[in-house]
Amino acid sequence: MSTLENRILQITPLPEDVKKTFLGKWEKWAMPKDQFLVKENETANYIYYIEKGIARIFYYKNGKEITEWIAMDNSFFLSIISFFERTPSRLQIHTIEPSVVYGIHYDNLMNLCNEEHCIERWLRKALTGSLILSQYRMDSIQFESAQQRYEKLLENNPSIIQRVPLSYIASFLGITQETLSRIRSNL
Amino acid sequence: MSTLENRILQITPLPEDVKKTFLGKWEKWAMPKDQFLVKENETANYIYYIEKGIARIFYYKNGKEITEWIAMDNSFFLSIISFFERTPSRLQIHTIEPSVVYGIHYDNLMNLCNEEHCIERWLRKALTGSLILSQYRMDSIQFESAQQRYEKLLENNPSIIQRVPLSYIASFLGITQETLSRIRSNL
DNA sequence: CGCCGAGTTGAACTGAATCAAGAAACGTGG
């Protein structure tokens, strides 16, 4: 069983035939480092799953690059607003390591959602999970200190420091690189 | 056509018969001021819709009350994590004006989702909308100044200042009451 | 060897929090 299949069924079980159809719609790409999956102002057409490697989701705010998410470890990711609203993406997504990425196209996913109630349910549950995650993250950004956020990240994802440049991590945590550097020297 | 019906169909159209069944599952309550819809540590059983009045969603963080959301103007609201994960709610919800509120019970909603694909789709689309909102709010909290956030709130919802105590608005904006007071005197 | 990007360190600055005290508005009972 592939890790993608595993991860999909973790969200909700699917009958054998539907599962097969669903999995068949996911395309697979092996990508070098620094490849773009979504570029600015293009409409995002895929929900992605990263099997190996790291992808970074970022955007520009007042001329500065903001890292919104770092995807690794068999997780899903996408440019949410662009994908669902079919509008040009403010977010960009690129690999920062050679990566193995799967993706399902918007049209395929929506067709499956219409044909198969259980795929609609799968998507609903996946979105519920994202929304819950989003709530936790909001609370963390608003009320935890930079140090607390860094410590939490270390706990949940110790390998990230070895593999992702400090400037990206700082931006993801919502602080400057200098502040992150100071936090690290105080531990 | 009721405002609830209106708002439901705004998310996605529904066939006449399903719409009727769905609407039939929404209970209606007229509530006085300061009534609790969800109490701490109870599992939240309803998705609510407020037709008239104001509800406030809040929780305690380090002994302080945090206003997470203020619902008015024909909008939906709920304790997301408790409702979907069926766990005790950290959030509390209470009315801060006499209000007319509708609610659909978790069991009813889930049964309908299973029976009717289009209700599942409705829920999926509603969640997508929430997730998008949540993304915008995260960006706003992280990168906009207190003043910008206040000005935006005024634009989107001018009546809120007349109807909601300043301390709640401040907390909702993620600032202290003193800071909000100073912002207002500088305009 | 010297350059270059990544990370560190320092000093000054700033937006907002905190603590503390007043002022204004509000509603309840006499």
Place this chain on the structure above:
DNA sequence: CCACGTTTCTTGATTCAGTTCAACTCGGCG
């Protein structure tokens, strides 16, 4: 309709976490 206490809001002084800007260090590599 006024007086009083309570809640809501404002103002001031101080403090603090984190930013900004600038200079410096370190490790790798052409």
